[in-house]
Amino acid sequence: RNAHFEERLFEVSTCSQRVWDLLSWVKPRRMTSSAGMRRADDSVITMDTDLAEEFDRTFHKAADRPCDLSIVDELPSDPARDWPPFSALELTDALATCSPKSAPGPDHLTWKM
Structure with a gap:
C-alpha cells in the first residue's frame, strides 16, 4: 500500500505539479x-x-412573507473598499477554468443550474 501511494505522490509531483489532483472533490462530479x-x-x-x-x-x-430589515440599520458600517474594475471577458475567462460538471459544495448542483 505504501509503495502505491509513494508512486502516486511521485507521479503527481513530477507530472502535474498539483497535489490537489489527489483529492476527489476537485474532479468533475457525476x-x-x-x-x-x-x-x-x-x-x-x-x-x-x-x-x-x-x-x-x-x-x-x-419569499412572499414580509420582512423587517430595520435591524440592518443598527449594524455598524465598514469603510468602503476599492474594487478594481474587471470586464465581462475577464469574468468569462475565470469561469471557463471551472469544471462544467460540478460546483463546490455538497449540493452537487452544476453551474448550469
Missing part, C-alpha cells in the same frame, strides 16, 4: 439522477427544469 425525486403531490420529477422549479418552491417558501 450528475445525480432526478428520476427518483418526487414532488409533494408524489409525482415523479423527470426534467431538470422541473427539478429547478421544485427546489425553488422548497427553498423559497418564505
